[in-house]
Amino acid sequence: MASTSHDKRAGSDKLKPGSPSEPVPFGKYYLLGLIARGGMAEVYRARLRDASDPQIMAIKVMRPQLAREPRFVDMFNREGQLAMLLDNPCIVRTIEVSRVEGRHYIAMEYIPGRDLTQGLRRCQEQSQRFPVPHAVFVAARIAEGLAFAHQLHGTDGRPLNIVNRDVSPSNVRLSYDGDVKMLDFGIAQALMKFTSEIGVLKGKFSYMSPEQIRGMPLDARTDIFSTGIILHEMLTTEKLFRGDTEFALMEKVRKADVPPPSKFNRRVPEKLDAIVLKALARNVSDRYQSAADLQADLDELLESYRFNPKELRQFMRNQLFRKECAREQAELEISLRSLPASERAAAASASAPASHPPPAAQPPPSQRVARPSSPELRVTPSPVPTPHPDSLAPGSSPANGARPERARSDGAQPNSAGQAAPAGTGPEQDGSNGARKEGFWARIMRRKR
Numbered sequence: 162m163a164s165t166s167h168d169k170r171a172g173s174d175k176l177k178p179g180s181p182s183e184p185v186p187f188g189k190y191y192l193l194g195l196i197a198r199g200g201m202a203e204v205y206r207a208r209l210r211d212a213s214d215p216q217i218m219a220i221k222v223m224r225p226q227l228a229r230e231p232r233f234v235d236m237f238n239r240e241g242q243l244a245m246l247l248d249n250p251c252i253v254r255t256i257e258v259s260r261v262e263g264r265h266y267i268a269m270e271y272i273p274g275r276d277l278t279q280g281l282r283r284c285q286e287q288s289q290r291f292p293v294p295h296a297v298f299v300a301a302r303i304a305e306g307l308a309f310a311h312q313l314h315g316t317d318g319r320p321l322n323i324v325n326r327d328v329s330p331s332n333v334r335l336s337y338d339g340d341v342k343m344l345d346f347g348i349a350q351a352l353m354k355f356t357s358e359i360g361v362l363k364g365k366f367s368y369m370s371p372e373q374i375r376g377m378p379l380d381a382r383t384d385i386f387s388t389g390i391i392l393h394e395m396l397t398t399e400k401l402f403r404g405d406t407e408f409a410l411m412e413k414v415r416k417a418d419v420p421p422p423s424k425f426n427r428r429v430p431e432k433l434d435a436i437v438l439k440a441l442a443r444n445v446s447d448r449y450q451s452a453a454d455l456q457a458d459l460d461e462l463l464e465s466y467r468f469n470p471k472e473l474r475q476f477m478r479n480q481l482f483r484k485e486c487a488r489e490q491a492e493l494e495i496s497l498r499s500l501p502a503s504e505r506a507a508a509a510s511a512s513a514p515a516s517h518p519p520p521a522a523q524p525p526p527s528q529r530v531a532r533p534s535s536p537e538l539r540v541t542p543s544p545v546p547t548p549h550p551d552s553l554a555p556g557s558s559p560a561n562g563a564r565p566e567r568a569r570s571d572g573a574q575p576n577s578a579g580q581a582a583p584a585g586t587g588p589e590q591d592g593s594n595g596a597r598k599e600g601f602w603a604r605i606m607r608r609k610r
Contacts, residue, residue, distance in 0.1 A: 176222060177263065178205060181495040183502070186210070188261035190220060190268070193496045199225065208496055215497050216254065219272075221345075223265040234265060234573060241267050243323070244345075246313065251306030253334065253342045269344075273489050274337045275482055276344075277330035277391065283481045284398050293428050294466040295473050296395035297459050302332060302341035303388050304456035311381040311452055324379055328387035329368040330394070337486050339474030366410050367402045372442055374414045382445045385452055389440030396422035396429050396437070417443035432462055 177185045177192070184191035190207040196219070197204040207220040227233055241258030244267070248254065257268040257392035275283075277299065310323045317346075327516050332344045354507045366374065373379055401419065404410030419441045423429040436458050442448040449455040478486045 164546065176203070180204075181492040182499050184208065184496075184499050186222065188259070188503060190218070191501070192219075192500075193499075194492075200224075203437065206492075206496065207268070215269045217496060219253075219269045221267045225264070225534065228263070228265050237265060243321070246321075247323075249306055250340070251302045252309065253344050272334045272336045272340065272342055273486075273493065274335050274340075274477065275485070277333040277335055278358055279336055279396075279480060280477070281330060281394060281398060287481075289400050289480075290426060290428075291395045292472075292476065293396065293426070293430075293433070294463065295476055296392060296467040297433065297463050297466070298332070298468055298470065299335070299341050299390040299395060300388060301456050301459035301463060302461060303328065303343060303391065304385075304452045306343045307381070307384050307388065307452035308456055311384070317489060322380075324381055325384045325387075326379065327365070327368075328374070328384050328391065329365065330391055333391065335473070335477055337477050337482070338469040338487075339472075339477070341473075344563040366407060367400060367413060369414055371415050371417050372445065373550055374411050380445075381452060382448050382450065385440055385449050385455055386442075388452070388455065389437055393419065393422050393437050394442065396433070397425040400423060417441060430462075436462065440512060 176187075178195040179185035179192035180194045184193050186192075187205075187207065190211055193206040195203060196206050202221045202223050205220045205222065207218045208215055209218070212486055223234075223237060239257055241255065245258070246254035253272060254270040255267060256270065259266060259268070281291065306330070307325065310325065313321050315322055317319050328343075333341075334342045336342070364477060364573045368387050368390050370379075370383040373383050390401050403409060404413055419438060421429075421434040423431070423434050423436055436455070437445070440449055440455055440536055450456075525527065
């Protein structure tokens with residue numbers, strides 16, 4: 162009970178989104194900024210905290226108010242596990258379904274790019290059409306992903322009968338590299354079951370099939386109808402089903418009165434018109450009976466255009482989203498190496514050289530005491546120069562009260578290093594009164610002259 166209340170309390174706290182330069186820890190990930198928000202969840206750019214594998218990922222975190230419903234959490238987890246089985250190039254790969262501090266999330270591969278809704282909107286803003294070959298290619302890849310999911314079998318060999326139920330432009334990702342991938346495939350069924358009860362489906366009616374609007378049993382052919390809607394809108398750059406009210410919109414979907422796309426775009430060939438209208442047939446028996454059949458017809462038509470996927474890459478990077486692509490690339494480079502402020506400080510402290518205590522204050526040279534540091538090395542005080550006795554005035558004494566050095570008994574005089582000089586090199590002494598007659602340096606100077 163305590164754990165449940167803790168999860169609810171933690172899930173109600175606002176999640177810090179982080180940024181590319183200021184990541185925020187989230188379990189074993191760093192959050193690097195919010196990239197999308199929907200009725201069901203919020204999607205964040207993220208990175209594994211493991212420095213050995215710093216890959217960028219997408220983390221979809223369920224909204225806290227939905228996480229309070231145990232039945233929805235159960236469906237969310239089951240469908241998330243199912244999504245991990247959908248290993249296809251046209252479906253975004255689901256890596257993990259888990260929970261951090263009461264927050265349920267799905268970890269997915271990150272696809273740098275934009276969703277199809279944004280692409281179509283940008284075409285409208287720039288008063289240009291989505292090129293026909295590009296539209297055919299995108300629809301073919303959607304059909305390919307659907308065909309894989311529809312035909313998937315379980316470990317026991319029985320068909321899983323997966324139906325997406327939420328095929329829409331917002332769930333189709335166009336990468337800056339020219340790839341097309343479907344999003345949220347595995348959890349679409351769970352989302353639709355729950356959201357249909359809480360009224361979050363507003364805005365999704367325009368991509369439903371007639372049988373879905375009527376609440377009838379659904380199979381894979383409902384996804385084919387939704388794919389046809391997307392293809393029609395790419396070719397015309399216009400919404401297929403519109404209505405001033407939800408009721409009016411639902412009525413148009415039920416009737417499925419669809420004009421051929423060539424009516425709005427003269428570049429659409431007759432063969433493509435036929436493919437679109439067959440996918441959008443009101444009666445399920447008149448439609449393509451499998452997504453694989455739809456994919457085959459689209460790919461066959463695409464061959465006549467000699468289309469190269471690099472064309473979609475150039476279209477995304479150079480025509481629709483030039484600035485956005487450059488900005489995202491710069492953000493990803495920062496995201497791969499950034500750390501939270503606390504961890505940056507710890508890393509800087511660990512890498513700094515070890516500090517040593519300051520050396521002890523040394524006494525002035527005149528006060529240092531000679532001390533042998535080894536048998537071979539002796540440290541001696543620096544000499545303090547004293548005036549020659551001959552240079553002192555009568556009755557005066559050396560400066561600072563220093564006494565003149567006494568002559569050694571062996572006749573040697575200490576030199577500037579404090580060592581005894583050989584006998585005969587020091588000043589000569591008067592035998593009667595011991596007075597120094599001539600200094601050493603005076604004799605040297607006289608010899609030089």
